[in-house]
Amino acid sequence: MSLLPPRERDGAPATAPAAPDAPDTPGAPAYRGRWSRPVAALVGSDRLALIGAVVLLLIVAAALLAPWLAPYPADGRTATHPLEALQAPGGDHLxxxxxxxxxxxxxxxxxxxxSLSIAAAVLAIAAVVGVSLGVVxxxxxxxxxxxxxxxxxxxxxxxxxxLSAVLALLLGPSVSTAILAxxxxxxxxxxxxxxxTAAGIRGxxxxxxARCLGVSRARIVWRHVLPNSLTPVLVQLSLDAGGVILTAASLSYLGLGAQEPAAEWGLMVQQGQSLFSTAWWVAAFPGLAxxxxxxxxxxLGEGLRDALDPRRGVR
Known part of the structure; x- marks a missing residue:
């Protein structure tokens, strides 16, 4: 009886399975390629998420380049021109x-x-506080x-x-208090x-x-528990960003967020809702944004969740 593997007995060369990336620390999971594989899967499989990512990049670029892209000042006395009030789209005002x-x-x-600054600040504060307490x-x-x-x-x-509205009311309406609320x-x-996630990683x-080798609890949490707890958090951040923007817009709409003369989408909708029958564009375009x-x-969050789902073979 031949002792060769079946594929070699048939004359075909045996192919060894690809070895996984070697971890940096004995006993710890490999982090190399953790994000390259999901990103490749997202680009290759979920076209809608890819389109969403591209549109978001354009929105972020437009926000960053607003001083150069905006044809006119956005607020303050220099931006007001009462003689040009409620002009329909077109001409000098697209x-x-x-x-x-x-x-x-x-x-x-x-x-x-x-709006994007509010979302970024809220998610940064919530993630730092929430993840720290959750991991502990x-x-x-x-x-x-x-x-x-x-x-x-x-x-x-x-x-x-x-609860956000009550806190914003108690703290006083402004962008900073809306972020905190x-x-x-x-x-x-x-x-x-x-x-x-940390409770599952603990075992x-x-x-x-690492515990048997005498590694301190703080190092175990920082080196092993925290990095492996971030994947679902990052997915949740992408899913929550839209909700934070809607919440901030709602507070501004209720008069508890951004105040005049600041430019904020929710505040703009509130200012234009009474004019919708005669000047629909005042509320429609910020609402569309x-x-x-x-x-x-x-x-994008749905696409990232699917790409990072281990049941789909992407890690």
């Missing part, structure tokens, strides 16, 4: 003007800066986990928009997500090996 003669296109471009709760367990999760449940018991209602979601073999941006963030 998207028309508002009730005080400000160019709607310029305000939409500058409004992108405000998930890895430590015991009474510390119970305390953190019970506080988290208290915040989750209230509707996020209602929304962030204070958003961090519990990341705490629960990070706690569940992995490489964590047990909110819709497109939130939709693109959602489809």
């Amino acid at each position: 998207l028309g003007t508002d009730r005080v003669g400000r160019d709607v296109l310029s305000r939409v471009l500058y409004g992108a800066r405000t 709760a998930g890895y430590a367990g015991g009474w510390l986990r119970d305390v953190i999760m019970r506080v988290t449940d208290v915040f989750l018991a209230f509707p996020a928009l209602l 929304i962030a204070l209602t958003w961090w519990p979601w990341y705490t629960r997500l990070a706690a569940a 992995r073999a490489y964590v047990d090996a 909110i819709l497109v941006t939130a939709f693109c963030f959602n489809v």
Whole structure:
């Protein structure tokens, strides 16, 4: 009886399976290629998510280049031209003007800066606070986990928009208070997500090996638990960005966020809603900007979630 493998007995060369990337630390998972494979899968399989990413890049570029792209100033006394108020789209004002003669296109471009800045600040604060508490709760367990999760449940018991509105009302309406109010209602979601992920990682073999080698808890959390807890968090960030923009726009619409003369999409919708029957463009274009941006963030988040799903063979 031949001792050769079946493929070599048939005359075909045997192909050895590709070896995985070697980890940097014994017993720890390999991080090399963690993001290149999902990105390649996203580009190759999910065209809608790819289109959403491209549109978002264009929106971010337009926000960053607003001082150079905007044909007119967006706010302040130099932007108002009462004699040009409520001009229809076309001519010198491609998207028309508002009730005080400000160019709607310029305000939409500058409004992108405000709305995206609010979303970035809120998600940064919520992720830092929520992930830190969640990783500690998930890895430590015991009474510390119970305390953190019970506080988290208290915040989750209230509707996020209602709690944000109450906090913004108490702190005073402004962009900075809107950021703080929304962030204070958003961090519990990341705490629960990070706690569940860290609790599953705590029992992995490489964590047990590091513990047996005498590695400190802080180093285990920083080197092994935290990096492996970030994948679902990053996906959730992309999914939540659209929701944060909608929440910020809602606060501004209610008069609890950005204030005049700032350019912010929700505030622009609020200013134009009473004019919709006669000057629809004042509210329609900032509302369309909110819709497109939130939709693109959602489809990008869905695409990233599918690309990073281990059940689809992408890690």
